[in-house]
Amino acid sequence: MLDINNYLNDLRKDAENTYALVNPHTLDVVEDVPECTDVQMEEAIQRAGEAFNEMKSMPSVKRSTILDEASRKVAAHKELFAHTIVKEAGKPIRFARGEVARAVETLKFSAIEARKLEGESIRLDAAPNGEGRDAYTIYEPIGVVGAITPFNFPLNLVVHKVGPAIAAGNTIVVKPAEKTPLSAMLLREALVQSGLPEDAFLIITGDGPRLGKVLLNSSDIQKITFTGSPEVGKLIKSQAGLKKVTLELGNNSALYVDESMRGKLKQIAAKTAVGAFAYNGQVCISTQRIYVHASIADAFKKELIQEVNNMQYGDPSKEATDVSALIDDQSQDRLMDWIEEAKGNGAAVIAGGEKVERGIKPTILTDVKRTDKISCQEVFGPLALLNTVSSAEEALHEMNESEYGLNAGVFTTDLSQAMQFGHELDVGQVFINDVPTLRFDHMPYGGRKNSGYGYEGVKYAIHEMVNRKLISLNYTF
Numbered sequence: 001m002l003d004i005n006n007y008l009n010d011l012r013k014d015a016e017n018t019y020a021l022v023n024p025h026t027l028d029v030v031e032d033v034p035e036c037t038d039v040q041m042e043e044a045i046q047r048a049g050e051a052f053n054e055m056k057s058m059p060s061v062k063r064s065t066i067l068d069e070a071s072r073k074v075a076a077h078k079e080l081f082a083h084t085i086v087k088e089a090g091k092p093i094r095f096a097r098g099e100v101a102r103a104v105e106t107l108k109f110s111a112i113e114a115r116k117l118e119g120e121s122i123r124l125d126a127a128p129n130g131e132g133r134d135a136y137t138i139y140e141p142i143g144v145v146g147a148i149t150p151f152n153f154p155l156n157l158v159v160h161k162v163g164p165a166i167a168a169g170n171t172i173v174v175k176p177a178e179k180t181p182l183s184a185m186l187l188r189e190a191l192v193q194s195g196l197p198e199d200a201f202l203i204i205t206g207d208g209p210r211l212g213k214v215l216l217n218s219s220d221i222q223k224i225t226f227t228g229s230p231e232v233g234k235l236i237k238s239q240a241g242l243k244k245v246t247l248e249l250g251n252n253s254a255l256y257v258d259e260s261m262r263g264k265l266k267q268i269a270a271k272t273a274v275g276a277f278a279y280n281g282q283v284c285i286s287t288q289r290i291y292v293h294a295s296i297a298d299a300f301k302k303e304l305i306q307e308v309n310n311m312q313y314g315d316p317s318k319e320a321t322d323v324s325a326l327i328d329d330q331s332q333d334r335l336m337d338w339i340e341e342a343k344g345n346g347a348a349v350i351a352g353g354e355k356v357e358r359g360i361k362p363t364i365l366t367d368v369k370r371t372d373k374i375s376c377q378e379v380f381g382p383l384a385l386l387n388t389v390s391s392a393e394e395a396l397h398e399m400n401e402s403e404y405g406l407n408a409g410v411f412t413t414d415l416s417q418a419m420q421f422g423h424e425l426d427v428g429q430v431f432i433n434d435v436p437t438l439r440f441d442h443m444p445y446g447g448r449k450n451s452g453y454g455y456e457g458v459k460y461a462i463h464e465m466v467n468r469k470l471i472s473l474n475y476t477f
């Protein structure tokens with residue numbers, strides 16, 4: 001059994017306050033979450049620092065076994081995790097189950113990588129005067145990692161920080177999003193029950209700016225790993241001093257559908273609808289800017305409208321629900337303002353465009369100006385634009401006209417065109433014949449420009465959480 005009540009009660013004892021965690025769909029209070037004090041954060045950092053002594057000397061096979069066992073535990077309690085995500089984030093159950101399945105894999109990848117953290121042998125005799133020495137590198141854990149995570153993938157994005165930290169032999173203090181701390185706590189239970197020392201992974205709940213500052217100011221935190229909005233990411237980097245920093249931020253993901261794909265428009269429209277509207281578009285790589293070649297634009301538009309109009313708004317705990325309440329009312333108001341702005345500048349709504357209960361109907365606009373917020377900012381909601389281009393070159397140009405650079409997608413059968421997009425798109429990841437809303441948990445994953453700094457993807461995240469050391473042996477002395 002995974003029970004988070006003891007952990008929550010311990011936090012409540014020292015917290016000055018609690019706040020109501022509310023189900024975004026029903027508005028029922030799900031939990032009274034402790035608003036932890038700065039002192040609680042400082043104490044957590046200190047305890048994690050003490051636990052580091054045990055973690056750094058733990059053999060990698062043991063760390064790997066703990067992660068493997070935790071992966072099995074999460075899988076064994078997958079419905080509990082999925083329903084917790086539904087309640088705290090309002091994520092439709094099918095997508096919540098998908099997130100849990102990915103978290104199981106991310107833990108498995110972490111278990112594998114824990115055994116593979118290998119250095120290299122360096123030929124020092126390649127340098128003048130270097131002869132007579134053997135040299136090699138090893139990786140050492142850095143100490144206590146501070147993690148700050150967003151609401152939209154409250155489990156798997158926490159695993160993306162905790163799994164690599166443990167695999168490397170670090171300890172970690174997590175400040176989860178205020179609205180979604182519960183699935184992270186279940187994860188901690190799974191890891192502790194799998195043999196992880198209690199203080200190797202601690203969670204402190206409460207206000208982001210205040211508790212984030214404690215993490216940033218602490219000289220015992222060696223690294224900050226942050227996933228969230230670009231505004232907060234920039235602030236964190238500017239305050240992190242010499243700490244290592246990884247920032248996984250937002251995007252306004254672009255997709256191009258080339259005329260060579262004329263025969264597959266129905267399948268592409270189906271993938272595009274899911275890419276743009278799954279979990280209400282509250283996904284950092286949600287398909288937002290869709291560019292389609294003029295010669296197939298009408299046919300593609302028809303297919304896409306049909307797919308989008310078939311999506312069901314409703315209770316996130318129901319199997320048939322595709323879209324549901326947004327995380328909060330401010331998001332609903334902001335998105336309606338953005339739709340109005342684009343309409344005022346000449347855009348046409350071809351699907352949705354209205355509020356429904358606490359959400360917004362999946363909405364597509366055509367003829368959106370590059371300067372409209374729906375184009376140039378991250379919508380983080382169920383809105384996408386569908387603009388027509390007269391050539392692949394024009395699509396490439398439009399796609400790169402962005403302050404962001406995380407994922408992009410291109411559908412084409414033209415190999416040289418595919419390679420041109422692969423090389424010239426100014427993003428971290430390019431997907432040919434897929435929508436940009438795609439991530440596999442072991443691949444390198446990182447953004448450029450306002451989308452981030454550094455990489456995640458288990459192996460790559462580990463490399464950002466270790467110190468490399470070179471050891472040279474002078475065998476002629």
Ligand code: NAD
Pocket residue numbers: 148149150151152153157175176177178207208209210211212213227228229230232233235236248249250251283284285378380406447451452
């Ligand atoms: P957010 O930036 O508002 O909050 C993220 C976290 O930062 C929360 O835990 C919050 O409490 C904390 N925080 C807020 N202000 C802070 C401050 N001043 N100092 C320290 N911490 C602070 O983001 P959100 O609304 O929870 O999530 C949505 C954003 O996350 C979107 O921009 C989305 O694109 C991004 N995101 C990126 C990825 C990725 O992998 N690139 C994945 C998921 C989400």
